[in-house]
Amino acid sequence: MAEVKNKQVLLRDYVSSNPKESDMYVTTSTLKLKLPQASNGVLVKNLYLSCDPCMVNCMKKHLNPASYVDSFKPHLPISGFGVAEVLESGDSNFKVGDLVGGITGWEQYSIIDQTESLCKIHLTDLPLSYYAGILGMPGMTAYTGFYELCSPKKGEYVFVSAASCAIGQLVGQFAKLMGCYVVGSAENKEKVDLLKTKFGFDEAFNDEEEADLGAALKRYFPEGIDIYFENVGGKLLDAVLLNMRFNARIAVCGMISQYNLEHPEGVHNLMNLITKQARLQGFVVTNYYHLYPKFLEFILPFIKQGTIIYVEDVAQGLDNAPAALVGLLAGCNIGAQIVAVS
Numbered sequence: 001m002a003e004v005k006n007k008q009v010l011l012r013d014y015v016s017s018n019p020k021e022s023d024m025y026v027t028t029s030t031l032k033l034k035l036p037q038a039s040n041g042v043l044v045k046n047l048y049l050s051c052d053p054c055m056v057n058c059m060k061k062h063l064n065p066a067s068y069v070d071s072f073k074p075h076l077p078i079s080g081f082g083v084a085e086v087l088e089s090g091d092s093n094f095k096v097g098d099l100v101g102g103i104t105g106w107e108q109y110s111i112i113d114q115t116e117s118l119c120k121i122h123l124t125d126l127p128l129s130y131y132a133g134i135l136g137m138p139g140m141t142a143y144t145g146f147y148e149l150c151s152p153k154k155g156e157y158v159f160v161s162a163a164s165c166a167i168g169q170l171v172g173q174f175a176k177l178m179g180c181y182v183v184g185s186a187e188n189k190e191k192v193d194l195l196k197t198k199f200g201f202d203e204a205f206n207d208e209e210e211a212d213l214g215a216a217l218k219r220y221f222p223e224g225i226d227i228y229f230e231n232v233g234g235k236l237l238d239a240v241l242l243n244m245r246f247n248a249r250i251a252v253c254g255m256i257s258q259y260n261l262e263h264p265e266g267v268h269n270l271m272n273l274i275t276k277q278a279r280l281q282g283f284v285v286t287n288y289y290h291l292y293p294k295f296l297e298f299i300l301p302f303i304k305q306g307t308i309i310y311v312e313d314v315a316q317g318l319d320n321a322p323a324a325l326v327g328l329l330a331g332c333n334i335g336a337q338i339v340a341v342s
Contacts, residue, residue: 006031008107014061017260024322041113044084050132051337077105101131133336138166145251154179162231164191166336213239241269252282311335
């Protein structure tokens with residue numbers, strides 16, 4: 001039975017705010033390339049990993065009771081969405097050589113017991129890294145939140161926060177495909193320029209430079225906002241609530257501004273949901289994976305035609321994975337932050 005060296009990224013201890021590189025460490029163990037007897041899981045070689053903001057919540061010991069994610073365990077590999085190759089299978093749905101996307105460990109080789117999180121990859125004429133991004137969880141999140149929850153119509157006014165992220169860049173382009181007017185916010189000039197020149201947003205602005213976010217939104221949306229794709233929360237959400245149109249829809253994907261606050265900021269303008277008869281809805285994308293075939297049918301032609309553009313920031317190797325995740329949380333990446341395992 002072959003044994004291999006298995007490089008891994010482990011959590012050193014629970015964190016109370018955004019992790020530092022020192023809160024993780026890289027080590028190498030040995031692994032027998034064999035599933036445990038009677039296992040119904042799969043043994044995989046990991047190829048690409050996705051860095052996602054929600055991972056910071058998994059590094060904390062005391063999660064919000066309403067949280068939908070479990071804590072990582074100290075001195076064990078952290079986990080997230082990734083792309084992998086099946087080396088051995090105890091699940092009849094997967095065979096040796098299959099490429100899969102889903103939840104896996106931040107390591108070279110993983111045994112995945114919960115195979116229901118995995119989707120088989122059939123099309124390999126696109127970069128495999130896409131299945132950790134545009135064709136994976138971020139793409140499904142953008143598609144679900146925008147099309148399924150917000151039911152967009154041509155000519156509507158759409159605002160996307162954290163718009164250069166793996167999800168936001170797609171929401172903006174989906175909105176343009178619908179013939180909507182689209183504005184995005186980001187945290188620096190480079191990203192603001194990217195939204196307008198690369199992704200085709202009509203306008204973009206730096207929300208960290210605006211002293212009055214409500215006035216900024218009024219400047220870009222004098223007639224109000226029909227759809228808001230929420231990634232930030234806090235003061236920005238409060239400002240949006242003041243600038244909604246009648247029957248506005250807000251899809252709540254994340255609230256990155258709140259993840260590290262001991263006392264989350266209050267939202268003061270919720271009364272506007274009543275007066276504007278608006279809808280604010282949170283969602284967890286894993287509850288919508290039954291739509292994955294429909295999503296692929298929709299998006300693949302646009303990718304192959306070059307109609308939809310996707311930007312990735314790829315870190316090479318697990319040694320650079322902690323820095324990549326920390327950089328993502330600090331806003332250092334441009335586009336989707338991916339780690340190429342080997």
